[in-house]
Amino acid sequence: MTGGGVLPIAGGAAGRRELRRVAVLSLHTSPLNQPGTGDAGGMNVYVLETARELARHGVEVEIFTRATRSDLPPVEEAAPGVLVRNVVAGPFEGLDKRDLPTQLCAFTAGVLRAEAQHAPGYYDLVHSHYWLSGQVGWLARDRWAVPLVHTAHTLAAVKNAALAAGDVPEPLSRRIGEQQVVAEADRLVANTAEERRQLIAIHDADPDRVDVIAPGADLRRYRPGGAVAARAELGLDPAETLVTFVGRIQPLKAPDVLVRAAARVLAQDPDANLRVLVVGGPSGSGLRQPESLMALAAELGIAHRVTFMPPQPPDRLAQVYRASDVVAVPSHSESFGLVAIEAQACGVPVVAARVGGLGVAVRDGETGVLVDGHGIDRWASALGMLIRQPALRARMAAAAPRHAAAFSWSHTAEGLRSTYRRAMLDWDAQIAGQVVGQVGRGSDGRGSDGRGPD
Numbered sequence: 001m002t003g004g005g006v007l008p009i010a011g012g013a014a015g016r017r018e019l020r021r022v023a024v025l026s027l028h029t030s031p032l033n034q035p036g037t038g039d040a041g042g043m044n045v046y047v048l049e050t051a052r053e054l055a056r057h058g059v060e061v062e063i064f065t066r067a068t069r070s071d072l073p074p075v076e077e078a079a080p081g082v083l084v085r086n087v088v089a090g091p092f093e094g095l096d097k098r099d100l101p102t103q104l105c106a107f108t109a110g111v112l113r114a115e116a117q118h119a120p121g122y123y124d125l126v127h128s129h130y131w132l133s134g135q136v137g138w139l140a141r142d143r144w145a146v147p148l149v150h151t152a153h154t155l156a157a158v159k160n161a162a163l164a165a166g167d168v169p170e171p172l173s174r175r176i177g178e179q180q181v182v183a184e185a186d187r188l189v190a191n192t193a194e195e196r197r198q199l200i201a202i203h204d205a206d207p208d209r210v211d212v213i214a215p216g217a218d219l220r221r222y223r224p225g226g227a228v229a230a231r232a233e234l235g236l237d238p239a240e241t242l243v244t245f246v247g248r249i250q251p252l253k254a255p256d257v258l259v260r261a262a263a264r265v266l267a268q269d270p271d272a273n274l275r276v277l278v279v280g281g282p283s284g285s286g287l288r289q290p291e292s293l294m295a296l297a298a299e300l301g302i303a304h305r306v307t308f309m310p311p312q313p314p315d316r317l318a319q320v321y322r323a324s325d326v327v328a329v330p331s332h333s334e335s336f337g338l339v340a341i342e343a344q345a346c347g348v349p350v351v352a353a354r355v356g357g358l359g360v361a362v363r364d365g366e367t368g369v370l371v372d373g374h375g376i377d378r379w380a381s382a383l384g385m386l387i388r389q390p391a392l393r394a395r396m397a398a399a400a401p402r403h404a405a406a407f408s409w410s411h412t413a414e415g416l417r418s419t420y421r422r423a424m425l426d427w428d429a430q431i432a433g434q435v436v437g438q439v440g441r442g443s444d445g446r447g448s449d450g451r452g453p454d
């Protein structure tokens with residue numbers, strides 16, 4: 001997978017075994033941003049939580065992200081052993097995610113300059129998240145002579161195959177960029193076996209270099225607790241049946257499917273004491289929402305049954321889950337679906353679309369219900385079943401935390417450490433092989449240009 005042609009320039013990583021410090025690239029969104037609005041979502045949570053866990057195991061992590069406010073310091077400590085480096089690249093505000101490729105050069109320069117302040121060999125490995133960071137990681141890998149691990153998180157082709165009405169397709173340039181990064185990365189991390197298959201089928205990834213590592217949830221924070229107290233804290237009616245949506249409000253996440261299905265349930269059973277809670281902020285191509293979602297609820301005559309809440313920090317979000325009877329994840333496409341795991345960890349059944357990682361995150365019939373497609377009949381029937389059957393809900397609620405317990409960030413970070421070790425060993429073996437080859441050809445054993453493996 002290491003691309004042909006361009007060779008690493010910096011001097012040898014040969015013989016290095018201990019994993020001490022990782023450079024993590026998260027160009028398009030800072031792990032310190034509030035998730036659930038704009039471009040901040042599950043990836044931000046993933047980057048921060050795995051960094052914390054790696055640091056707990058003695059691996060320092062430095063996360064490079066693009067500065068989006070003028071008052072940000074160049075370096076912030078996110079947690080012991082975890083630094084966030086805010087790289088100035090382009091305007092602080094108002095740069096659309098689709099225009100970020102114009103800032104790849106500026107961002108890359110910032111990353112390389114930060115590394116140049118240190119002695120060679122400061123980072124043992126670079127891990128890029130999302131294809132834009134992968135483009136930067138590819139060059140950093142070559143300059144620093146360390147392996148590149150890449151996580152795509154989402155793929156343009158997969159997203160485009162499941163577009164919601166009104167959604168804008170991902171451009172061909174992204175697909176090309178993804179393909180390049182897949183070809184260049186030394187190892188790839190996929191969230192699920194399905195994502196691994198997609199990387200192989202769409203981008204011709206080398207199957208031996210794709211590791212499946214499930215994301216997790218903060219199980220210390222997300223755990224069952226009193227629903228009555230949670231509702232009192234949030235000012236929610238204790239008598240209503242509460243169905244909650246949590247996430248970035250955009251067409252891909254399909255909160256409209258939940259609102260339509262709730263309207264159908266209420267039309268069939270006007271006595272259903274149902275409330276829909278939508279937690280999150282506008283994002284991407286859904287910038288007109290939640291206004292358009294409010295308008296939809298009004299059009300369907302259920303505006304008085306729908307409550308909107310701005311994005312919540314994690315501790316408040318745990319209370320939101322605990323207050324809920326059901327959490328709905330109707331997404332058209334979902335690489336994994338952290339919300340589904342967090343809700344189950346809090347002891348709440350999940351109704352989810354049978355797409356992407358949600359098929360792994362939810363145990364159909366045991367901890368929730370998986371719905372095929374986005375037809376309102378099916379969604380209303382799944383929701384109606386759970387609303388009308390408290391005993392079924394209670395059974396699923398009891399099973400949910402046991403299922404969620406299999407997904408922890410410490411488990412994810414353990415998987416990452418093993419992927420990193422493997423990448424470093426393969427890298428060193430390539431260098432050793434190159435040196436042996438050169439000795440065999442009568443060279444002095446040093447690369448003629450001091451470069452690493454190709």
Ligand code: UDP
Pocket residue numbers: 034035036037040041042043045246247248279280310311312313314317336337338339340342
């Ligand atoms: N989130 C949050 N506050 C909110 C809404 C969401 O902290 O008000 C977090 C949530 O806890 C989850 C993440 O945002 O960890 C969303 O991740 P998910 O995988 O469900 O969706 P993505 O954003 O990656 O598409």
